[in-house]
Amino acid sequence: MSDMRELYQEIILDHNKKPRNCYVMDCATRSADGHNPLCGDIVKVYLRIEDGIIEEISFQGEGCAICTASTSLMTESVKGKSVLEVREIFEGFHDMLTGVAAEQGVEMGKLQVFEGVREYPVRVKCATLAWHTLNAAMDGTDDEKVSTE
Amino acid sequence: MTTPQAVAEAAAALELEAIRAQFPALHQEVHGKPLVYLDNAATTQKPRAVIDAVRHFYERDCSNVHRGVHLLSQRATVAYERARTTVRNHLGAADSREIVFTRSTTEGINLVASSFVRPRLEAGDEVLISAMEHHSNIVPWQLLCEERGAHLKVIPIDDDGDIMLSEYEELLSDRTRIVGIVHVSNALGTVNPVREMIAAAHARGIPVLVDGAQSVPHRAVDVQDLDCDFFVFSGHKVYGPTGIGALYGKREHLLEMVPYQGGGDMILSVSFEGTTFNDPPHRFEAGTPNIEGAIGLAAALDYVNSVGLDAIAAHEARLLADATAAVLAIPGTRLVGAARRRASAVSFVMEGVHPHDIGTILDSEGIAVRAGHHCAQPVMKRYGVSATVRASFGLYNTDSEVGALANGLTKVREVFG
Numbered sequence: 193m194s195d196m197r198e199l200y201q202e203i204i205l206d207h208n209k210k211p212r213n214c215y216v217m218d219c220a221t222r223s224a225d226g227h228n229p230l231c232g233d234i235v236k237v238y239l240r241i242e243d244g245i246i247e248e249i250s251f252q253g254e255g256c257a258i259c260t261a262s263t264s265l266m267t268e269s270v271k272g273k274s275v276l277e278v279r280e281i282f283e284g285f286h287d288m289l290t291g292v293a294a295e296q297g298v299e300m301g302k303l304q305v306f307e308g309v310r311e312y313p314v315r316v317k318c319a320t321l322a323w324h325t326l327n328a329a330m331d332g333t334d335d336e337k338v339s340t341e
Numbered sequence: 342m343t344t345p346q347a348v349a350e351a352a353a354a355l356e357l358e359a360i361r362a363q364f365p366a367l368h369q370e371v372h373g374k375p376l377v378y379l380d381n382a383a384t385t386q387k388p389r390a391v392i393d394a395v396r397h398f399y400e401r402d403c404s405n406v407h408r409g410v411h412l413l414s415q416r417a418t419v420a421y422e423r424a425r426t427t428v429r430n431h432l433g434a435a436d437s438r439e440i441v442f443t444r445s446t447t448e449g450i451n452l453v454a455s456s457f458v459r460p461r462l463e464a465g466d467e468v469l470i471s472a473m474e475h476h477s478n479i480v481p482w483q484l485l486c487e488e489r490g491a492h493l494k495v496i497p498i499d500d501d502g503d504i505m506l507s508e509y510e511e512l513l514s515d516r517t518r519i520v521g522i523v524h525v526s527n528a529l530g531t532v533n534p535v536r537e538m539i540a541a542a543h544a545r546g547i548p549v550l551v552d553g554a555q556s557v558p559h560r561a562v563d564v565q566d567l568d569c570d571f572f573v574f575s576g577h578k579v580y581g582p583t584g585i586g587a588l589y590g591k592r593e594h595l596l597e598m599v600p601y602q603g604g605g606d607m608i609l610s611v612s613f614e615g616t617t618f619n620d621p622p623h624r625f626e627a628g629t630p631n632i633e634g635a636i637g638l639a640a641a642l643d644y645v646n647s648v649g650l651d652a653i654a655a656h657e658a659r660l661l662a663d664a665t666a667a668v669l670a671i672p673g674t675r676l677v678g679a680a681r682r683r684a685s686a687v688s689f690v691m692e693g694v695h696p697h698d699i700g701t702i703l704d705s706e707g708i709a710v711r712a713g714h715h716c717a718q719p720v721m722k723r724y725g726v727s728a729t730v731r732a733s734f735g736l737y738n739t740d741s742e743v744g745a746l747a748n749g750l751t752k753v754r755e756v757f758g
Contacts, residue, residue, distance in 0.1 A: 232714050256698050
């Protein structure tokens with residue numbers, strides 16, 4: 193049970209219940225769809241990028257608590273950052289979930305709450321789906337599709 | 342004072358203990374908790390009899406079948422063909438030659454689609470399935486219909502998860518070339534009235550395939566009583582090995598069917614000018630078969646019959662009723678599938694908690710359930726959910742395991758509020 197509290201920390205439960213930046217963006221310059229066919233999680237990420245800076249980010253989707261909270265917290269942590277900075281954060285986040293970052297001591301801020309997911313290999317994709325989708329949206333021109341499978 | 346009822350209950354409990362002793366995998370801890378295995382609709386654990394049968398084959402009789410004059414090959418052949426007879430007896434088929442060994446339910450359906458339906462399916466013809474089919478009874482027909490320019494028609498189901506029978510009868514047309522129907526739904530637990538459905542199809546001269554993957558483990562099946570044209574099931578869901586299944590087909594159909602795969606064992610003679618195919622069932626068993634799988638499957642069916650399918654069905658029905666009540670006692674739960682007749686599985690959702698999170702929390706308590714779409718995405722769509730939690734029962738599950746499920750779900754509520 194204590195393990196479960198480590199996985200489902202308050203901030204995760206909060207963002208799952210009340211996801212931030214969860215809306216359809218009409219003025220998006222980029223968007224991408226993410227899908228985890230294994231568990232059915234889906235997410236659409238909208239971006240408004242101006243001069244290489246993510247001025248606005250939002251999402252719509254349906255998934256488990258880990259997926260929803262990860263997407264919500266991701267939107268908060270990348271807003272106002274440059275595409276280059278965001279890619280670095282994603283790399284650090286990915287490393288944290290696969291066990292590399294702990295040794296390197298990379299500071300992830302709020303995103304650190306997902307560290308516990310590392311102990312649940314089948315749930316890592318739940319936490320990274322949004323980031324893969326964001327990556328695709330930053331890469332593409334419009335309507336990119338990614339799958340974590 | 343000991344009442345007769347208490348004695349009977351004690352006897353039943355004792356029997357269950359003896360049964361559980363036969364399943365080595367049940368006696369382990371996961372995450373420091375005793376394993377509570379409630380994912381039997383996905384696959385079942387294996388009794389000692391099955392493990393020993395497979396081991397015996399490899400330690401004593403390992404050889405190829407239907408070839409070789411030496412003793413081991415004869416022993417392997419006898420065991421393999423005896424397994425076919427066991428399957429025949431279990432399904433109540435008239436003739437062992439009506440039993441084809443396959444890899445799985447999925448392969449059985451693909452075989453029928455390819456060798457029976459394809460040659461008789463023309464553009465504009467129809468294949469009729471239900472809205473509660475597993476992907477394995479959807480996709481083979483979709484592929485075939487696409488290839489032939491035929492139409493895949495779907496029998497609707499009602500809110501409880503029952504087939505809408507009057508709609509079914511209306512969908513049976515003079516273009517329907519086959520009906521494919523699941524006997525017991527893996528996602529909803531619904532037991533379909535296949536006997537009546539088969540009679541309705543036959544009244545119009547339409548053959549019927551029954552997907553028995555979830556019925557064979559839980560109830561007695563008699564293919565002659567059902568009068569189905571084809572019946573398919575998998576070994577691993579009925580306490581047998583993975584990679585083995587069987588197809589029952591009426592002899593008259595099998596005789597006129599074209600081969601499924603080419604290779605050894607399915608021929609009588611081969612030259613570069615042409616090949617004479619072997620008779621059924623060998624015509625449909627190209628290559629060296631899964632010999633130990635067939636032997637293990639026969640051991641599993643023998644085991645199930647030694648316990649008794651009626652006793653198994655009664656035991657599981659009681660567990661299902663208790664589990665259903667326990668699930669509904671948790672605030673915010675809703676059943677997905679509340680059909681008039683259900684078997685072995687309770688599928689549900691919990692308000693505000695995704696099934697995968699429930700699955701992870703239950704796993705931390707040692708409880709194995711399935712969380713997901715159960716390879717039946719159209720069913721999930723029908724009920725407006727992307728996934729459900731499914732607890733499914735086997736002959737070895739106990740009342741205290743149902744209690745563990747209830748406690749686990751209470752913990753889910755504690756975490757998620």
